[in-house]
Amino acid sequence: MRKVWLLAALVAAPVQAQELADAIRLGDERGVAASLAQANRPLAYGETPLMLAVSHQDRGAVRALIRAGARVNAVDQDGVGALWLACEMGDAGMIGALLDAGADPRRARSDGATPLHLCARFAPVSVVERMAHGEVDLRDARGQTPLMWAASSGRAEAVSALLRAGASARAVSQGGFTPLLFAVKSGSVAAVSALLAAGADATARGPENTSAAQLAAYQGRWDVLRLLIERGGVDLNERDREGWQLLHRAAAGGDVGLIRLLIARGAAVEGLSGPSHITWVTEANFGVAPPPVPPKAPLLMAAEAGQADAMKALIAAGAKADFVAQDGENLLIAAARSRTLTALDAALAALPKPELVDAKGNSALHVLAGSRPAADLAAMFMAMARAGARPDLANARGATPAKIAAGAQTEVRNAFLAAFPQAQAGQASPAT
Structure with missing residues (x-):
């Protein structure tokens, strides 16, 4: 959006400022020097030549x-000035020049x-470090402090610098997030460690009563979750907003080390x-909540996610391979x-029981026959054939895997027939 504004600024600038704007855009330092009398002449949308120069990252x-007297604290119609732009670009030299000239690091823009x-x-x-003197727990419109901004990006060094300057590790945003929760979401172990060392409250809850450990698990931040668990004080069997425990998350994520821990x-x-405590209100389901999911053990979730290890x-830790969910779903x-x-x-x-079926009479082979094409699908059909799976086993509606595969996409149908040639030869009839 800002690039569009810059082009508009060059088009709509007053004649007296046009030469300066063009010189900045072209990187013409001599042209800039010759036009410095227009240093504070506003361009379109209230932008100044100084802001334009910062946007083009032209230090000269x-x-x-x-030096020509440009007002370093001038802002455009959105309340944005040169120092905001320089900070977004992270140019230390440009930021330093603006600060040396008196730019105010604590002036707020519209948000x-x-x-x-x-x-x-x-x-x-x-x-x-240079800017973090005096009041550092400034709040934006969402109640977020600079420490939260640094933590949300996982910038451990910036987090540490702000903490040394006196930033509160226990501040809470309007949305209910602490700096620690922002750091957890970022996945930065170093930032999380720095905040914990500074006294961040590891027991603080975020939105929907979410703990730091649950947030780490929900986001798949396994190293952060490992740190929190090893530190102690985590309720390992508490369920999150989806009804999952930490082990369910680790199982679905496939982190074997974390599972063992x-x-x-x-x-x-x-x-x-x-x-689940989540209410799905979307156009896709017209505001109707999804059907309840039967309780599942971690082993089923690992299987559904394809996490063999x-x-x-x-299973080595004692999980029962023959667990069956209320809807009849089994491990296969x-x-x-x-x-x-x-x-x-x-x-x-x-x-090794390929004939096991769910509450609707579907076996694992029924599920595979009704699948979309996948890289492993042909080999999976072969594995089921070797295990003795029956292509003629009818479900509650009378459909067999052979019949389902016959109406499937060509790639699926061919892979099925390669593993179960008797289905093509008409030898597979519904079981009675």
């Missing part, structure tokens, strides 16, 4: 304009963000998921849903 023009907020996210730590610390290997680790069906050969092989090794 910036210094020349400052409440100050240059200190932007530099905390984008600028080198040396700049943050959770189990060693007391996570229930057979712990079941609970009801996680499946093996859970869950692995079939993943369309991942390694997961199906692990499931068949732990539960």
Whole structure:
């Protein structure tokens, strides 16, 4: 958007300022010097030549304009000035020149963000250290401090600099986020560690009563979650807003080391998921909440996600391969849903019963026959054939895997027939 404004500025600038704007745009330092009398002449939308020079990252023009008396604290119609732009670009030399000329790092733009907020996210730590004197817990319109901005980007050095300057590690934004929760979401172990060392409240809850550990798991920030668990004080079996425990998340994510750590610390290997507290209000489902998901053990979630190594680790830790959910889903069906050969092989090794069906009479082979094409699909059909799966097994509606595959996409149908040639020869008839 700003580039569009710059072009508009060049078109709409007064005649007296046009030469200066063109000189800045072309990087013509002599032209800039010759036109410095227009240093404070506004361009379109209230932008000044100094802002234009910063936007073009022209240090020479910036210094020349400052020497000519350009107002470093002038702002455009949105309340944005040269220092905000320089902080967004993270140019330490340009920022330093503006600060030397008296640019105010604590002046807020229309959304409440100050240059200190932007530099905390984008600028080198040396700049943050220079700017972080006096009041550092400034709030933008969302109640977020510069420390939160730095934490949300995982900038550990900037986080540490602001903490040394007295920033509060326990501040809370209007949305209910603390600097620690922002750092957790970023995935930066270093930023999380710095905040914890500074006294951040690891027990603080975010929106929907979400803990730091749950947020780390929800975002797939496994290293951060490992740090929080090893630090202690995490309720390993608490369910999050989707009804999942930490072990469910780790199982679906496939982090074997984390799975073992959770189990060693007391996570229930057979712990079941609970009801979701999320209400889906979208155009896709016309505001109707999704159907409830039956409670599931971590092993089923690992299988559904195609995480073979996680499946093996859970089984080795005592997970029951013959667990069946309330809707009849079993380990084989869950692995079939993943369309991942390694997961199906692990499931068949732990539960060699391809005839098992769910509440609707569907077997794992039914699921595969109704799948979309996938890289592992042909090999999965072969694995099911070797295990003795029946292409003629009818579900509650009378449909067999052979019949389902016959109406599937060509790639799926051909892969099925390669594994079950009797279906093509008319030898597969519905089981009675």
